[in-house]
Amino acid sequence: MLQRRVWFAGLACFLAVLALGYAEWKNFAHSDADQCYACNRPIHAHSRTVAFIDGRSRLFCCPACALSQHQQMGKPISITQLTSFLTGKALSPDNAYVVRASDVNMCERTKEIVEDDKQSAGLHYDRCAPSLIAFAQRSDAVQFAREHGGEVMPFSQAAAAFDK
Ligand SMILES: [Zn+2]
Known part of the structure; x- marks a missing residue:
């Protein structure tokens, strides 16, 4: 059970980082636009x-x-x-x-x-x-x-x- 929770937390972190990265990339792409x-x-x-x-x-x-x-x-x-x-x-x-x-x-x-x-x-x-x-x-x-x-x-x- 504990192991599963840790795995979940890890997944949540990973997704958060992914989302942040995407937002950053989007920002960058936007500022790069004409x-x-x-x-x-x-x-x-x-x-x-x-x-x-x-x-x-x-x-x-x-x-x-x-x-x-x-x-x-x-x-x-x-x-x-x-x-x-x-x-x-x-x-x-x-x-x-x-x-x-x-x-x-x-x-x-x-x-x-x-x-x-x-x-x-x-x-x-x-x-x-x-x-x-x-x-x-x-x-x-x-x-x-x-x-x-x-x-x-x-x-x-x-x-x-x-x-x-
Ligand atoms: Zn102008």
Whole structure:
């Protein structure tokens, strides 16, 4: 009987360690997932933005967030890659078009969390708004703006607006 109890305790310990290990591994896997460098939001595959900052390439949740970072740090960051909203393919910022301030914001899903965070500070500022949605073709951007509102412009022009 005693032997059986010891065996059981051993099994319980083993399972606890296993569960802990799994939780830790999950945590690690989660923190390793694509998260925005600036706001820690999960990165949506169709708004992923890469910028070169402090000598390293960093991932941002959306172009608006990366450009806000630019503004807050007061030093230039260069956006090296955008993602096409339509195809999820990488875009060069040099010839991409964006729709600014449409009714689509890929970062909005986690808005509640952000608002909770900011409530104590009494701020109603979202670094990802107004949204910037990137397109490879001007015609795609125009079509999108027709459905969702917003203003079509070359990405360079949207970026310049942050460049103060
Ligand atoms: Zn972000």
